[in-house]
Amino acid sequence: MTAPDLASDLHTAIADVLDRHGYGLLSRMILVAEIVDEDGALGLLLGSSPTDLPVWDRVGMLRYALHDTEADVIASRITQDEE
The missing domain is CATH 1.20.5 (Single alpha-helices involved in coiled-coils or other helix-helix interfaces)
Structure with missing residues (x-):
């Protein structure tokens, strides 16, 4: 999966959740998430949508x-x- 694909999928998923809870349209976003890999190492995922x-x-x-x-x-x- 490429970065634009991931950003698009996340944007779609978060926009759907926000819409279902009455928060309106998602125009742009910053995502910061702590990720744990298979070995238990911590990493930071920082992304934005749109990707540019x-x-x-x-x-x-x-x-x-x-x-x-x-x-x-x-x-x-x-x-x-x-x-």
């Missing part, structure tokens, strides 16, 4: 996800401290 997504778009999406996650963590810590 420019590197600056990929970096921007990853940074946005990181900042959004950090904001959730900070908000939960503030809320827990007040209780």
Whole structure:
């Protein structure tokens, strides 16, 4: 299987799941997954769809996800401290 085939299959599968749960259309995505091979070694799979997504778009999406996650963590810590 080639990288474009994998990206297309993942895009189709994730778009279907998002649609079934009412999240709308999937326009582009970044996928980060930890993979364990047959020998038990860990690897990181990093992909994007479309496969020709420019590197600056990929970096921007990853940074946005990181900042959004950090904001959730900070908000939960503030809320827990007040209780």
